[in-house]
Amino acid sequence: MLASKTRWNIQQVNEQQVQMIAQALHITPLVASLLVSRGYHTVEAARSFFERKQSFHSPFLLNDMEKAVERIEKAITNDEHILIFGDYDADGVSSTVVMVSALREKGANVSFYIPNRFTEGYGPNEQAFRLAKQQGVSLIITVDTGISALHEANVAKQLGIDLIITDHHEPGPVLPEAYATIHPKISPNYPFKHLAGVGVAFKLAHALIGRVPYEWLDVVAIGTIADLVPLQDENHLLARLGIEQFRQTNRPGLQALCKQCGVSHTAVTEDTIAFMIGPRVNAAGRLDCADPAVQLLLTTDAHEADMLAEQIDAMNRERQQLVNEITEEAIQLVEQHYRDDRVLVVAKEGWNVGVIGIVASRLVEKFYRPTIVLSIDQEKGIAKGSARSIEGFDLFANLSNCRDILPHFGGHPMAAGMTLSFHDVDELRRRLNEAAEQQLTDEHFIPITHIDLCCSIPDVSLELIEQMNRLAPFGMGNPKPRVLFQHVQLDTLRKIGTDQNHLKLLLTEDGKTLEAIGFGFGNIGDEIAPDVHLSVVGELAINEWNNFRKPQLMIQDIAVNEWQLFDMRHIRHPSKFMASLPKEKRLLIAFHRDTVDALQLSAYADEIVYVSNEQEAIIDVSGKYIVFLDLPPSQQIVKVLLSCSLPERIYALFYQRENHFFSVLPTREHFKWLYSFLHKRSPFDVRRYADDLARSRGWTKETILFMIQVFKELGFITVENGIVSLVCDVQKRDLTESPSYRLKQAQAELEHMFLYSSYSQLKRWFDSLYEEENVNGFKTIRHDCS
Known part of the structure; x- marks a missing residue:
């Protein structure tokens, strides 16, 4: 047995819809199943998505769009000073760049403002609006922010500034009194509600310049992918076309940023944006002011772009180091104080509030528990932080029950942000853990892997993978397809990489093979026996090498x-491998008391179970990893040991201090020759001439002495003071009538099975026991196992 690291949740779909779409689109049922599971239940919807026939929705379906465009055009005509007020994350930066670009194209007098995370906090603020008034601003357009700015909207009105809000965050029950508010979730006629902030800004830009501004989609892709909005409907279109635009961008800032990432902009994918570009754009606002990121994406000067990209890359490295340091400190706090908590709430003075959301995600990855990470400000008497959750624990709902100690919080079921008095941190921890005790079972603390498809290896082809890739770009709401191969044969396994920390497998089923790579799975290689059947979850990809393309599975579980x-008969010092076995699982079995010293296992002396007879062999071994330390006295005793229940694993060490007399049982021809010899030479002084006789025949002295003992037991000879004399006129008797011969025969069979057999022979012997047990309900041995 080898337990999966996660719980596997296999997606269920309507098979009738699958077959209908597969036939209509001439695609494999597996890909049709993916389309259905992602919400494309009709042929028309599936064809539009799969054949990439989607088009942009009209921006004028958004509430207040005409009003906003009219006011902006008036401001441009009158040369009013327009201020774009953005947010400090990648979505806010991208939104700001798109809006500034649109207004510049229209000839507007435009500037931008992004608040400082540390000195101003999130969203519009009164001080910034008053500063804008002093600078002659008469129109403010928010991007990726503003829907909660009730007070600031009133301030703008008092100052005589018109406020246009464009946002995508969850609107509250009361909306700001703005000149115009453009938000998909308050626009009943707009067909898609989940645009990122940059998507909303892009719709305003589209309406303002009267065409789809494809040239800005490279920036739109950054905000859309980095903000983790669902890549469905219009978001999928924005991301797909944005990646295409990115690959041909002439934007110096993006080219310089890609250079810092060590990738070519012509080869950018959604992964490049999610894991390389997005974090760097985010880094500026996490550590200081986000302005350099906006300037980088707006500049037309290659030299300035290189300087800004280098600056932002350095900030990202600093951010990574900061995250690592805080994560390490947070892990130590958990290990020392909160190891048994169901919800982790860790707090410390001085932690950077710009990165603690990432730290919370790291802790969830390590401990798989809902996690809140708080930075304490002693001067202000507050704790400010971020939370991340696991499936089954609704953060927003549970935090809502703590409103009396959470003056400021917001979020959704899986993530949240909050501010509270640092005196209430312990109380928050207590309440959330009480809630988790009621809501979460032990199973909830096992991570879930959502599986899209069950495949067989013969199903896999380049065509299948290419059809799957037509669903790209992948991301939130449209994840990379995860496939499950159940009970497939392992052909070969080897560890790869400098530190042997990766696995390369060859899987086979019905004569077809599939190569699989498991990055970071090297340690599991020691827990997979040869020729076993595996169930493997992963993502299918195409491996291209030397102009040869073949399918490949990237293993996830x-x-x-x-x-x-597991054949451990070659191991001389077993303590090392035994230390790798979990103590709660391992069951060390020895049949001889001197084994612990012979194998230098004194550290495990208290764990070893000694079995000297069949009665002592009646042990519950279910769910255990049995280690057979030494050779049993008989096969029967092993059969009894395994008769009541099945272990998950057997580690066969079968140590024997000395082989029993010799490795091969003498044949009847051996006995026949020796009897003939004694017939001619009787009496024979065996003590004096046994060595000479053995050398002449190429035997061992032990062989001679053993056969003499057998003849004596059968009454064929007498032995007195080492003189062997033949007995005349004895009846014929079979060798098996000799107790020594029977013992030696049994011992030879035992050694042959447990010591000298191949792995396959030993596996078949154990399998035969299990087959009997399965047929007879574990009652194959005569012992009562109750």
Whole structure:
């Protein structure tokens, strides 16, 4: 057995819809199943998405769009000073760049303002609006922010500034009194509600310049992908076309940023944006002011772009180091004080509030528990932080029950942000843990892997993978397809990489093979026995090398659902491998008391179970990893040991201090020759001439002495003071009538099975026991196992 690291949740779909779409689009049922599971339930919807026939929705379906465009055009005509008020994350930066670009194209007098996370906090603020008034601003357009700015909207009105809000965050029950508010979730006629902030800004830009501004989609893709909005409907179109535009961008800032990432902008994918570009754009606002990121994306000067990209890359490295340091400190706090908590709430003075959301995500990855990370400000008497959750624990709902100690908080079921008095941190921890005790079972603390498809290896082809890739770009709401291969044969396994920390497998099923790579799975290689059947979850990809293309599986999880045999008979010092076995699982079995010293296992002396007879062998071994330390006295005793229940694994060490007399049982021809010899030479002084006789035949002295003992037991000879004399006129008797011969025969069979057999032979012997047990309900041995 090998347990999977996560719980596997296999997606269920309507098979009738799958077959209908597969036939209409001439695609494999597997890909049709993906389309259905992602919400495309009709042929028309599936064809539009799969064949990439989507088009942009009219921006004028958004509430207040005409009003906003009319006011902006008036401001441009009158040369009014327009201020774009953005946010400090990648979505806010991208939104600001798109809006500034649109207004510049229209010839507007425009500037931008992004608040400082540390000195101003999130969103519009009164001081910034008053500063804008002093600078002659008469129109403010918010991007990716503003829907909660009730007070600031009133301030703008008092100052005589018209406020246009464009946002995508959750609107509250009361909306700001703005000149115009453009928001998909308050626009009943707009067909898609989940645009990122940059998507909303792009719609305003589209309406303002009277065409789809494809040239800005490279920037739109950054905000859309980095903000983790669902890549469905219009977001998918924005991301897909944005990546295409990115690959041909002439924007110096993006080219310089890609250079810092070590990638070519012509090869950018959604992963490049999510894990390389987005974090760097985010870094500026996490550590200081986000202005350099906006300037980088707006500049037309290559030299300035290189300087800004280098500056932002340095900030990102600083951000990474900061995250690592805070994560390490937070892990230590958990290990020392909160190891048994169901909800982790960790707080410390001085932690950077710009990165603690990332730290919270790291802790969820490590401990898989809902996590809140708080930075304490002693001067202000507050704790400010971010939270991340796991499936089954609704953060927003549970935090809502703590409103009396949370003056400021917001979010959704899986993530939230908050500010509270640092005196209430312990109380928050207590309440959330009480809630989790009621809502979460032990199973909830096992991560979930959502599986899209169950495949067989013969199903896999380049065509299948290429059809799957037509669903790209992948991201939130449209994840990379995860496939499950159940009970496939392992052909070969080897560890790869400098530190042997990766796995390369060859899987086979019905004569077809599939190569699989598991990055970071090297340690699991020691827990997979040869020739076992595996269940493997992963993502299919195309491996291209030397102009040769073949399917490949990128492993995400592995399970073995059958018992496993590990051949450890070559191990001289077993303590090292035994230390790698979990203590709660391992069961060390010895049949001889001197084994612990012979194998230098004194550290495990208290764990070793000694079995000297069949009665002592009646042990519950279910769910255990049995280690057979030494050779049993008989096969029967092993059969009894395994008769009541099945272990998950058997580690066969079978140490024997000395082989029993010799490795091969003498044949009847051996006995026949020796009897003939004694017939001619009787009496024979065996003590004096046994060595000479053995050398002449190429035997061992022990062989001679053993056969003499057998003849004596059968009454063929007498032995007195080492003189062997033949007995005349004895009846014929079979060798098996000799107790020594029977013992030696049994010992030879035992050694042959447990010591000298191949792995496959030993596996078949154990399998035969299990097959009997499955047939007879574990009652194959005569012992009562109750």
